[in-house]
Amino acid sequence: MSESENKWIGKNTIRPDGADKVTGRAAFAADANMPGMIWGKVLRSPHAHAVIKGIDTSKAEALPGVKAVVTATDIIDFPVDTPVPLGIQDMRWMTRNVMAREKALFHGHPIAAVAAMSEAIAAEACKLIEVDYEVLPHAIEIDDALADDAPILHDFIEFDGKPSNIAGTLEHTKGDVEAGFAEADVIIERDFTTRPVHQGYIEPHACLVSVAPDDKTTIWSSSQGQFMVRAMTALLTGIPQSSIRAIPAEIGGGFGGKTIVYLETLATILAKKSGLPVKMVMTREEVMRASGPTSGSKSTVKIGAKKDGTITAAEGFYWLQAGGLPGSPIRGAAGCALAPYDIPNGHTFGYDVVCNRSKVAVYRAPGAPIGAFGVECVLDELAEELGMDPLDLRLKNAAKEGTKAVHGPTYPVMGYAESLEAAKVHDHYKAPLGPNQGRGVASGFWFNAGGESSAQVNITEDGNVVVTTGHPDIGGSRAGIANICAELLGIDYRRVSVLIGDTATVGFSNLTGGSRVLFASSMVVTESTNNVIGTLCELAAKIWDIDPEAVTWENGEARPAGANAGQFPPLTLEELAARANETGGPIGAGSQLNTAGAEGGFGTHICDVEVDQELGIVRVLRYTVLQDVGRAVHPAYVEGQMQGGAVQAIGWALNEEYVYDKDGRVDNPGFLDYRMPVASDMPMIDTYIIEIPNPKHPQGVRGVGEVPLVPGLAAVRNAIYDALGIRFNSLPMSPPVILDARNRKEAAE
Amino acid sequence: MTDTQYVAPQTLDEAVGAFAAGGDDARILAGGTDLLVQMEAGVVSPGVIVDVKQVAELTTIEETADSGFVVGAAVSGAALEEHPRFGEVWPGVLEGFNLIGSTQIQGRASLGGNLCNGSPAADSVPAMVAAGAVATIQGPDGQRELPVEDIPTGPGSTCLAPGEILVSLTFPPRPAGSSDAYLRMIPRTEMDIAVVGVGVSLTIEDGVCTAARVGVGAVAPTVLLVEDAAKALIGSKLDDAALDAAAGACSAACNPIDDKRGTVAYRTKVAGVLLKRTTEIAAERAQGA
Structure with missing residues (x-):
């Protein structure tokens, strides 16, 4: 479909959730309340690493007002020797993350939970729980966890035949890297580190759970997947999925961090034990101590090229922190690192390293920014060494249709080179820079995902449309679906209401993640809408007494398909809906698909910074995100995704980090000292949307939301190099780090 | 409870x-x-x-x-x-x-x-100390x-x-040619706590600094009145030498800690930088008034 033919696809329609949000009507998880509701609180480990030798809850249970107490013995165990995969998670680790079982693995790890008549009583009861700990030495940083004498977190994990904190590896190989490096004229190899960073969603985890005496369970919670909540809660409590109704609340940010459960299982068991609805809301401190950031990392990246810039070989080794239980995003790091490039000989290797931090969770393109950071920094240095423009070096080696990526796939048509070409001619790339200013560029890739989605499209009796999908909307999916459905039906988008169903009202839909939602849900909505149009044509055919094939649907009306079909005035959607009762009954269609064809996404970023050389402060002056989005169904939301990803990258690059004390406790568990950017830190992030439609999708959609976090770390770092002449290979590049490096450079000169 | x-x-x-x-x-x-x-x-x-x-x-x-x-x-x-x-x-x-x-x-x-x-990082206090409140x-x-x-x-x-x-x-009442200024270093642009904060109050007569007080925050257990920095400014035309001397005195007075908000070395260095910048702003205001 070209732009001119579209009435709604590609238009910035008013967002369906806007009125509720700006008037305070939107109901978030913590807004849910029930008569007779009581409050749950979690007792958390005061130690970073300890064996739990015993838990005595008797005093807590005796406290007036306490209605139930849970410990790990109330939660279904999954023995460590048998994997129990659920999506990218493993229930062996999930059961140990929602409640410590054999060991407390990080400071803040849940040990027990209490439900009581008030939050204050629940908190008091937590203090009365007596836990017998055997405190163990802890390992917070990767090098601590990999040291020869490192405390071993899990005695069942072995690597190279020895107990180890390396819980897994992943490798991609293409060609022969040794031979490739032998062909190179220039080889650059550097070591890098990045710090764990939190998703920083504003809304803390929250839920309300009611369990009836027959185990019929209702969960209201903030998550990126009501079906994920249902499945995990079922597995961890033994209540069958058919008895659990998980209702998604409006979500106050997730960025991947709400793709697993923390509180829902505990609240379900507390509600079942007490017979009363149980509400739990994390404090910000609990969010920062015990919910998952993404991994910190160390890496070594080596790239070789010929004098003309042709890359002959590239290699990357990545060690990623998993937190207390296995599962760091090594696939994202090792898989995405070299993905933008056509490299004849490539090798990437990832190590999953457990340590005494909170278990990592998904964070927007998990692992990919870590993978890209080292590669895009080395490319910047390589370009300088070769005397090439950094965009030209990337263009020379850009992957395109037909390129076989190091991580496996052969690419279909896609727009990476277009993002580089657009960057080269963009005003931003040519704008003059002042003193203490610098410019950097970097690129990035994310896989994107398809998978299961379901939808129901119903025509109301008055001829309007209600679409129900199964994905919490974190990036504008409702607006996108409304545009697509209205386009297909040929009606005003305001006549289409898009709702997010709960697990009882819509078919199984995999969680909101992997930049999959608009891709997958628009496929099922398209199929359902087309089926509805087929029904509408049949109804018109019945009214006109002609063959259904002789009816076409145009501009929201059924019309005879040409002169031979007969002369009938068109029948509108309203007219057909009004007569549905006499012609066939309710009009609606559902669709369930396991979608495929979500092709990867590529983007390129340009960043300008200014460095206050006396204070070490880096300010981002100008920032442009250029990305192939396939099809921008709702361009304002697409731009918002591109801007939001870039801002999170800038925060990761400049200031965000957890500060641990010597006892392995987070010393900055709040937004005051965990320094995410504030609005006034940022320039308006410019966007340049490139639309190379995904041929495997009816509207050409590609995932958009994750790619824009990937290039940003290196774009900022390369800009700082341009301003200061100092290459920072560790994040964050905070003021003390910048000032110290600058002073050392000055002293050396 | x-x-x-x-x-x-x-x-x-x-x-x-x-x-x-x-x-x-x-x-x-x-x-x-x-x-x-x-x-x-x-x-x-x-x-x-x-x-x-x-x-x-x-x-x-x-x-x-x-x-x-x-x-x-x-x-x-x-x-x-x-x-x-x-x-x-x-x-x-x-x-x-x-x-x-x-x-x-x-x-x-x-x-x-x-x-x-x-x-010690209270943003209003260094300027109040400098003001002689x-x-x-x-x-x-x-x-x-x-x-x-x-x-x-x-x-x-x-x-x-x-x-x-x-x-x-x-x-206190102020003679003509007086003004003050406060600057803080934060990694962000707002909604943050001072890593270092410097307040300077001064009086300038005929281009010469005749009175000055300096308050510095977040570099010691309490906000400091740094008299040596003020002495370096008083009697000068706020030339580079005087500003360098005052900045040195300011850094010398620091007794900070390493913590999640900054290091000893960083705070000490930045206190001097901010002293100069704050003094320049206060002087500009005093002479513009």
Whole structure:
């Protein structure tokens, strides 16, 4: 479909959730309340690493007002020797993350939970729980966890035949890297580190759970997947999925961090034990101590090229922190690192390293920014060494249709080179820079995902449309679906209401993640809408007494398909809906698909910074995100995704980090000292949307939301190099780090 | 779990009485921007909260006959900003005060609360120290006055005796050619806590600095009055040599810690940098006035 033919696809329609949000009507998880509701609180480990030798809850249970107490013995165990995969998670680790079982693995790890008549009583009861700990030495940083004498977190994990904190590896190989490096004229190899960073969603985890005496369970919670909540809660409590109704609340940010459960299982068991609805809301401190950031990392990246810039070989080794239980995003790091490039000989290797931090969770393109950071920094240095423009070096080696990526796939048509070409001619790339200013560029890739989605499209009796999908909307999916459905039906988008169903009202839909939602849900909505149009044509055919094939649907009306079909005035959607009762009954269609064809996404970023050389402060002056989005169904939301990803990258690059004390406790568990950017830190992030439609999708959609976090770390770092002449290979590049490096450079000169 | 009693006395005597009667568990509530956060975090659980916002002496701004100011300890940042004259005479004190928190916080936060919270990083305090502001304190045994720099005794503590309430802050009259400024270093652009904060107040006559005071925050257990930095400025034309000497004195006075907000080396260096920049702003204002 070209732009001119579209009435709604590609238009910035008013967002369906806007009125509720700006008037305070939107109901978030913590807004849910029930008569007779009581409050749950979690007792958390005061130690970073300890064996739990015993838990005595008797005093807590005796406290007036306490209605139930849970410990790990109330939660279904999954023995460590048998994997129990659920999506990218493993229930062996999930059961140990929602409640410590054999060991407390990080400071803040849940040990027990209490439900009581008030939050204050629940908190008091937590203090009365007596836990017998055997405190163990802890390992917070990767090098601590990999040291020869490192405390071993899990005695069942072995690597190279020895107990180890390396819980897994992943490798991609293409060609022969040794031979490739032998062909190179220039080889650059550097070591890098990045710090764990939190998703920083504003809304803390929250839920309300009611369990009836027959185990019929209702969960209201903030998550990126009501079906994920249902499945995990079922597995961890033994209540069958058919008895659990998980209702998604409006979500106050997730960025991947709400793709697993923390509180829902505990609240379900507390509600079942007490017979009363149980509400739990994390404090910000609990969010920062015990919910998952993404991994910190160390890496070594080596790239070789010929004098003309042709890359002959590239290699990357990545060690990623998993937190207390296995599962760091090594696939994202090792898989995405070299993905933008056509490299004849490539090798990437990832190590999953457990340590005494909170278990990592998904964070927007998990692992990919870590993978890209080292590669895009080395490319910047390589370009300088070769005397090439950094965009030209990337263009020379850009992957395109037909390129076989190091991580496996052969690419279909896609727009990476277009993002580089657009960057080269963009005003931003040519704008003059002042003193203490610098410019950097970097690129990035994310896989994107398809998978299961379901939808129901119903025509109301008055001829309007209600679409129900199964994905919490974190990036504008409702607006996108409304545009697509209205386009297909040929009606005003305001006549289409898009709702997010709960697990009882819509078919199984995999969680909101992997930049999959608009891709997958628009496929099922398209199929359902087309089926509805087929029904509408049949109804018109019945009214006109002609063959259904002789009816076409145009501009929201059924019309005879040409002169031979007969002369009938068109029948509108309203007219057909009004007569549905006499012609066939309710009009609606559902669709369930396991979608495929979500092709990867590529983007390129340009960043300008200014460095206050006396204070070490880096300010981002100008920032442009250029990305192939396939099809921008709702361009304002697409731009918002591109801007939001870039801002999170800038925060990761400049200031965000957890500060641990010597006892392995987070010393900055709040937004005051965990320094995410504030609005006034940022320039308006410019966007340049490139639309190379995904041929495997009816509207050409590609995932958009994750790619824009990937290039940003290196774009900022390369800009700082341009301003200061100092290459920072560790994040964050905070003021003390910048000032110290600058002073050392000055002293050396 | 204990109940908290809330009282809102109408007069200073009643406030002192209620505060003294409450003993160690009593807390003063001005804007509450520290107290309520501490209560929410479980750091304090007061037996009695004495809300002082009904007491006239704590909530008024008075310009004295000699062009000094007496600012009630509970006057909000928003109220002081709206005063027609205070910001003209003490732009540095006002800008330090107005940096605290967000717009919403500015409707509540007070100079008295910022001072009595005892944080070495309190944004309004270095400029008040530089201004030579004097605190008026009322207690069961009467009234006393103390220079602002003598109030905090360490992080979270002050020299106020049990039952004593900070009533107001008196800013002295200023000769012509005087002004002040406050700068802080934060990694972000707002909503942050000073890693270093520097207040400078000075007087310039015929291009020569004739009087100066320097207050530095977040580099020691309490906000410092750095007399050596002021001495380096006084008598100079604020030339590079004088500024370098003052910056050196400022850095030398630092006794910071390494913590999550900054390192010893960073804070020490930045204190000198900010001293120079703050002095330049104050001098520009003084000469423009």
